[in-house]
Amino acid sequence: MNGGKAAFLAQRPVSRETLARLECYAALLEKWNGAINLVSKSTLAQLWTRHFLDSAQIFDLKPEGARSWADLGSGGGFPGLVIAILAAEAAPELRVTLVESDIRKATFLSTVARETGVQVEVRPERIEALAPLGADAVSARALAPLDDLLGYAARHLAPEGRAIFLKGAAHAQEIEEALAHWRFDVQKHPSKTDPKAVILSIGGLARV
Numbered sequence: 001m002n003g004g005k006a007a008f009l010a011q012r013p014v015s016r017e018t019l020a021r022l023e024c025y026a027a028l029l030e031k032w033n034g035a036i037n038l039v040s041k042s043t044l045a046q047l048w049t050r051h052f053l054d055s056a057q058i059f060d061l062k063p064e065g066a067r068s069w070a071d072l073g074s075g076g077g078f079p080g081l082v083i084a085i086l087a088a089e090a091a092p093e094l095r096v097t098l099v100e101s102d103i104r105k106a107t108f109l110s111t112v113a114r115e116t117g118v119q120v121e122v123r124p125e126r127i128e129a130l131a132p133l134g135a136d137a138v139s140a141r142a143l144a145p146l147d148d149l150l151g152y153a154a155r156h157l158a159p160e161g162r163a164i165f166l167k168g169a170a171h172a173q174e175i176e177e178a179l180a181h182w183r184f185d186v187q188k189h190p191s192k193t194d195p196k197a198v199i200l201s202i203g204g205l206a207r208v
């Protein structure tokens, strides 16, 4: 299955070595997906655009100087495992932690990391129970409403860190609701994969 690889490469060129790692990841995901439903079957045909490109655009917003990154509720590895694969060459100083409480998915994440030769720490635990990670960047996709995500971010971000979240068409309302409990600065970036979606980069997070 090609899964939109040509479209991905047209928008986000990568080196030969990174491409080989993404191809290895894609093959493992297709193999495991029937058993543990890592991504919905309907999106597998656009794996490279719906999932790899969606995740790569998050890596491209890496805060300047970030050395640690925590992806929360990674599932099949989006965006965190793609971030780790891109960082292996583009930001080798970055330590990536993937938090995923489902043991089978966490096993998948560790398997891809091993097979692609990429360094990641997989934490098969609940985000709210895990000791604070103090990460320079925290990311999440399709995990929870923004108000809840900010609670997770507050637990795991370093004081000057930024949270980077993919959000859909309801993002403006989610920001409104979150402002009842949180103070923060937010930058909105258009998504390359969905005209209704945005990437929110949030800093200066504090409880109201």
Ligand SMILES: C[S@@+](CC[C@H](N)C(=O)[O-])C[C@H]1O[C@@H](n2cnc3c(N)ncnc32)[C@H](O)[C@@H]1O
Pocket (backbone or CB within 6 Å): 038, 072, 073, 074, 075, 076, 077, 078, 079, 099, 100, 101, 102, 105, 125, 126, 127, 128, 140, 141, 142, 143
């Ligand atoms: C809807 S999936 C999204 C997965 C991935 N981020 C993506 O966009 O494809 C949410 C994932 O978060 C995990 N998850 C949900 N709540 C969690 C929690 N409190 N702690 C750790 N993992 C959690 C679930 O097991 C699931 O794999």
